[in-house]
Amino acid sequence: MTLQQLIIFLPAALLLGASPGANNLLAFISATKAGWLSTAKSILGRLAAWAVLVVLVSLGLDVLLRTSEMAFVALKWVGVGYLLFLAFQFWTADVSNEIKAPDVSTLMRREFLTLMGNPKAYLLLTAFLPQFVNDTAPLVPQLFLLGALYLIAEGIAALLWVSAGSLVGAHALTPLRRQVINRASAGLMGTAALLLARTERTAQP
Numbered sequence: 498m499t500l501q502q503l504i505i506f507l508p509a510a511l512l513l514g515a516s517p518g519a520n521n522l523l524a525f526i527s528a529t530k531a532g533w534l535s536t537a538k539s540i541l542g543r544l545a546a547w548a549v550l551v552v553l554v555s556l557g558l559d560v561l562l563r564t565s566e567m568a569f570v571a572l573k574w575v576g577v578g579y580l581l582f583l584a585f586q587f588w589t590a591d592v593s594n595e596i597k598a599p600d601v602s603t604l605m606r607r608e609f610l611t612l613m614g615n616p617k618a619y620l621l622l623t624a625f626l627p628q629f630v631n632d633t634a635p636l637v638p639q640l641f642l643l644g645a646l647y648l649i650a651e652g653i654a655a656l657l658w659v660s661a662g663s664l665v666g667a668h669a670l671t672p673l674r675r676q677v678i679n680r681a682s683a684g685l686m687g688t689a690a691l692l693l694a695r696t697e698r699t700a701q702p
Contacts, residue, residue, distance in 0.1 A: 528662025
C-alpha cells in the first residue's frame with residue numbers, strides 16, 4: 498500500500514465505520530444503560546468479530562456468500578433473528594426498578610454476535626478492501642494489513658457512538674425516560690433487522 502492509498506483509505510474506513518449500522522446502534526443503546534467505560538470495553542467483541550471476518554474473507558468465504566444463495570440467506574436470517582431478539586429484550590425490559598446495566602461480557606457477546614450474523618459485513622470487506630490492494634504484491638498479507646487498519650478505524654468510530662449514547666444515558670434516570678429509551682432502542686433494532694432482511698446478495702460475475 499502506497500502513502501497515497503493510505504491517505505485515502507483511512508478517512509474512508511472511518512466514514513464506513515461511523516455509518517449507523519446495527520453494531521453502532523447497539524453500542525449507542527448499550528452506552529445509555531451501561532455507561533461509557535463498560536460499553537467501550539465491549540467494542541472489543543466487535544473488533545474480534547471483524548478480525549475473524551478478515552481471516553474468513555482472506556480464505557475465500559466471501560466467494561461462497563456471493564455465489565451461494567442458500568449460504569447468504571441462511572446467514573442473513575440468523576442475523577435478522579438475533580436483532581429481533583434484542584428488540585424484544587429492549588421492548589419488554591422492566592423499568593419499574595433502578596436500572597441494572599448489562600455486564601461487560603454480555604455487551605461483548607452482543608457486539609460479536611450482531612456482527613457475525615450480518616452478511617453485509619462480509620460483503621463490505623470484499624467490496625472495500627480490494628480497492629486498495631497492489632496487484633504486484635502478495636494478496637493475503639495485504640488483506641491482513643488493510644483489515645488491521647480497518648479495525649483501528651472501526652474502533653475509533655464505535656467510540657464516537659458510545660460517547661453519544663453515554664451522554665444521553667446520563668440524563669435518562671427516571672423510569673419514564675428509561676422506558677422511552679428502551680422502546681426507541683427496540684424500534685432501532687427492529688429497523689436494523691428490517692434493513693438486513695431486505696439485503697440482497699451480489700452475484701459473482
